Amino acid sequence: MRSKLIVVIFTTVLIMAGLLIAIVLADSVPNGAGLPHPEFNGMQAGGDGAARLEHIGSLAFAFQCLLLLLIVCLATLGVAEQRRSPELWAYMGGTLLFSLFVWYKMYSGHQAFLETGITNYFMGFPVATAWQVYGTWLGAIPLIILYTVGFRKYIFTEEDERKYEQLLADIAERSEQ
């Protein structure tokens, strides 16, 4: 039976490709990828942020949600099938929700700035950017904790190590014969 996880990954990537096509075909705006800064050579300016999200904002938001789903699915694929317990799925689900929360706070914080033109600051950056700088970095910490702390439970158990040592011993024995 084919692994359902690979089908989920495949479907996710297909939808992302569809979103990319929709973005390519959407109405374009002059500052979609930035404009030369009016005063300083070598600098780019973003210009009107609301205008460049007008046609693609929701598509791009969905694209990133799917990318976060893809990342969690790929990390789960890296855990051997027999170790993908309900506990692991719950943990991965929590990781996905945390990443989506960070992404939502970043995106909605940017939208709020576009509407009001004002922002608060957190640790040196405007709030939306702080979610990007600190939140995105931290978004993968649950995966790193799982790998490090759960290494002997999910990644390479004592039993795995024994099987591996046995495999190497068998190969060495065969090569001697």
Place this chain on the structure above:
Amino acid sequence: MEAYRQEIIVGAVVIYMIFCVITGLWAMRRTKNSSDFFIAGRGLGPIVVSLALFSSTLSGFGFVGGPGLVYSIGVSSFWMIVISSTGYALGFFLVAKRIRMIADVRNCISLPDVVAARYNSEAVRFLIAVTIVLGVMGYLATQILAMAVVMQAILSGTEMFADIGLVTCVVISSAVLIFYCVTGGIIASVYTDVVQGAIMMIAGTLILLTAMSVFDGGMQEATSIILADDGEAIMPFGAAGIMASLGWFFVFGLGLAGQPHLVTKMMMNKKISDNRSILPMSLFGYVMAALLWVSIGVIMRAAVIDGVISPLSLPDDAASVFLSVFTNPLLAGIVFAGLFAAIMSTSDAFLNIGTAAIIHDIPKAIRGHSIKNELFWARVVTVILAIVAASFALYSHFQDATLVAILGAFGWGTFAASIFPVLAIGLNWKGATALGAISAIVSALLINFIVQLAGIVLPYGILGGLIAFVVSLILFIGVSLVTKKPELDADMEAVLNI
């Protein structure tokens, strides 16, 4: 001390280069065969692997191009580095354990060896090896050129070397690089990486502290200045916009597990269980070093907008101007040594995998066996490869930059698109087939080549590399799903079950 600024900087760089030469000589005594030369005999400890892994990730691009990108496009370029935690995590979840096991089981000394074993296909080996050679040429040429340009800038500031030419700088920097790579192979490379990594972490931390003192209000004042000038530049998607930012997130995040010079280092640790500590240590080192990228870029953009300093001639001058204006000479010396360290650690990693592809994998794919006396030929080809790349860099600088630019396209994005599916998914999904792998590699190469050659610009800053990556993933999984499930050799079946 200020009066001796240039001498202090030159001294720091010279000390570092002497260290590289001594390490090369020391490592030569430990290099007995091609396995030692290419993968350090799979006997490295976790600290060495961690530092080697992260210092190879952050090349000269991180020290020069990174701050330049923040100066130029604002926060957009942050996406390349904030994804590092996810990138490292995926690399370890998907690749670290199984690549090390396959290397052991099949006695692999290169990435193409591993994929050939996984897919039982010499065609896959050949395509991956060719991709590596093409990518290595572009990467090496740009790294050597960057190293020479920085060296010329440093030396020309002294009386003795005021008129030094670029060619001389290429010769000096390449000679040091070649010496320690040829003598000590990957062992010299990883042990210099340890010092390189330490220098980069120290430099990143000190630069952040310096950057925060440039404006009285610290980083917040700098970001407020940028916000007042152009709000988008300091908002999460920067001047380049949302799709360019998310494209970098995708390509740099997932793509880390497809970089041959990085995943090859995952074959070098002594014990698989060391991976649990290598992951957090690598990430910590990378984050500390990347502080330099973020802090210099933000401060320089704000300083120019605020009139503190004159506008830069080129965005890539951001780091060097910051060091000459805002730092004391000792810190500038450490950072310049760190810059050389970053460039050299990436260059030696590429020289190593490029040489392996040429003397080991391509002959094996074509003739069924690699050449005799691999260690000798590895040293010869390392020299030739470096000389060709250095010549290439000079030709590009003085005559025509097109060829290097095209090969430059075989950088991170192409490696990511062509290698990630084949390696990272292929090592974790028994249903992956050789035909799926070939489709993914060929499509990634073609799309990147076409986008580069035809100069195609996609709307909203969508990257060609992102399109190549998505297409490659779809073809890899799609073709594998519709082709006959492969019968794996017993040892591969066992490895993929663990």
